[in-house]
Amino acid sequence: MTQHGLEQHWDLVVVGAGPAGSAAALGALHQRPGARVLLLDRADFPRDKVCGDGVAPHALDVLETVGVTGLLDDWPVAPRLRISVVGAPGVPVVEEAMSRPAQVVPRAVLDERILRAATDRGAVLRRARVRDVLQDGAGVGVVLSDGELVRARVVVGADGAHSEVRRALGPAAVPPQKRGTTAIAVRAYAPVLPEHDGVQVLAFSTDTDRPSYAWSFPVGDGRANVGFGQLVDSRSSAGQTPTRARLLERLEELLPGTTAGAEQVAGHPLPLSTGRSGVWSVGRVLLAGDAASLVNPVTGEGIYYAVLSGVLAGRAALGGGRYDRMLGEALVGHLRHTDLAARLVRSDRLLHAALRASARDTGVFDDVADIGLARGRLTRRVVTGMGRALLAG
Ligand SMILES: Cc1cc2nc3c(=O)[nH]c(=O)nc-3n(C[C@H](O)[C@H](O)[C@H](O)COP(=O)(O)OP(=O)(O)OC[C@H]3O[C@@H](n4cnc5c(N)ncnc54)[C@H](O)[C@@H]3O)c2cc1C
Structure with missing residues (x-):
């Protein structure tokens, strides 16, 4: 490894300082205060990340376990959630106050706050792009774009959907x-429509390529984060990724008026959790967040999983347990249920039944929201409620 020149040795090198990477640093420093933790990110912070900005409260719960409290106490809450299927007459629009509302926080703010919590506890942040990972009997190291090698006992790959760390491990170690x-989504910021103020709005389409939906999430400053996402349907004969313009058209069709005055329009892929066979580590390299394809296949939410997997990876890196086992215990049951839920919502009848059941029973509504936000399951009351709705026709 010496051919790469200057070497440094860290207890943990984390590639990517988004929610997964900063959480990994926090997990490690909670496990062993004083550990030598380096965070590498190619971007200068604060930085934007294309996202719907919906932050499940469960992500804050996880951060509290590593001593980060009150992270978003000053941030407004959009307490209500509205779910509809556009173009499906007779299917109710469901709207309720969420039992635990998600907050809508632009990522330039959220990621910066989690990162600062990590650097306050002693993590060192360095701007650098990682282009390779080397693992041998002597340990593990990352190679930076200028050829420098940085060595560590453990590396966490938290470098997002296009993870270089995952790529460096090779397709034999981490199946593609x-x-x-994979889903693709476009997001923009636009003046919030009066009828969407204070409400997180999800509008499903009647398309066969579901799960696909448009959203409007009020930021609390007169703007909403608006967007539309759908599967990149490799089954279709076209088989192409829809253009940004087409995704914006779909948003406007489903939520008319939302794109007026839209700014910061950008698209990004979402690697859904249904797409990988649960390979979360290879030797001394652990993958977290989008790099591990931990994105909810129904809603596209990934911040909670990023924070959870990051904290567990950081703890494991400093001797706090086996990463795969801890992550499996925390998530495998939930992931199975989201996999099933993603198949169910492809059926019009079942999606409509879920909405009817949610309209009738706030318990069902809460459980459905929890499947999409964090660690929920298809509970008995969801299944029973949907069964009743189906029988009622
Ligand atoms: C349009 C859209 C809407 C979404 N809406 C929501 C939502 O409302 N709620 C939700 O919970 N989730 C949402 N998601 C998913 C969410 O954005 C991701 O799951 C989340 O960002 C994952 O965090 P991460 O830390 O794993 O990766 P990222 O946030 O992508 O961070 C990765 C970091 O790695 C750095 N990096 C990348 N490559 C390198 C390299 N080679 N060297 C050094 N640094 C590198 C990047 O600069 C970046 O800072 C959405 C996604 C999209 C695309």
């Missing part, structure tokens, strides 16, 4: 994302 399990 399965076909048809």
Whole structure:
């Protein structure tokens, strides 16, 4: 490894300082205060990340376990959630106050706050792009774009959907994302429509390429984060990724008026959790967040999983347990249920039944929201409620 020149040795090198990477640093420093933790990111912070900005409260719960409290106490809450299916007459629009509302926080703010919590506890942040990972009997190291080698006991790859760390491990070690399990979404910021103020709005389409939906999430400053996402349907004959313009058209069709005055329009892929076979570590390299394809296949939420997997990876890196086992215990049951839920919502009848059941029973509504936000399951009351709705026709 010496051919790469200057070497440094860290207890943990984390590639990517988004929610997964900063959480990994926090997990490690909570496990062993004083550990030598380096965070590498190619971007200068604060930085934007294309996202819907919806932050599940469960992500804050995880951060509290590593001593980060009150992170968003000053941030407004959009307490209500509205779910509809556009173009499906007779299917109710469901709107309720969420039992635990998600907050809508632009990522330039959220990621900066989690990162600062990590650097306040002693993590060192360095701007650098990682282009390779080397692992041998002597340990592990990352190679930066200028050829410098940085060595560590453990590396966490938290470098997002296009992870270089994952790529460097090779397709034999980490199987590629399965076909048809990547989504693409466009987001923009636009003046919030009066009828969407204080409400997080999800509008499903009647398309067969579901899960696909448009959203409007009020930021609390007169703007909403608006967007539309769908599967990149590798089954279609066209088989192409829809253009940004087409995704914006779909948003406007489903939520008319939302794109007026839209700024910061950008698109990004989402590697859904249905697309990988649960390979979360290879030797001394652990993958977290989008790099591990931990994105909810129904809603596209990934911040909670990023924070959870990051904290567990950081703890494991400093001797706090086996990463795969801890992450599996925390998530495998939930992931199975979201996989099933993603198949169910492809059926019009079942999606409509879920909405009818949610309209009738706030318990069902809460459980459905929890499947999409964090660690929920298809509970008995969801299944029973949907069964009743189906029987009622
Ligand atoms: C349009 C859209 C809407 C979404 N809406 C929501 C939502 O409302 N709620 C939700 O919970 N989730 C949402 N998601 C998913 C969410 O954005 C991701 O799951 C989340 O950002 C994952 O965090 P991460 O830390 O794993 O990766 P990222 O946030 O992508 O961070 C990765 C970091 O790695 C750095 N990096 C990348 N490559 C390198 C390299 N080679 N060397 C050094 N640094 C590198 C990047 O600069 C970046 O800072 C959405 C995604 C999209 C695309």
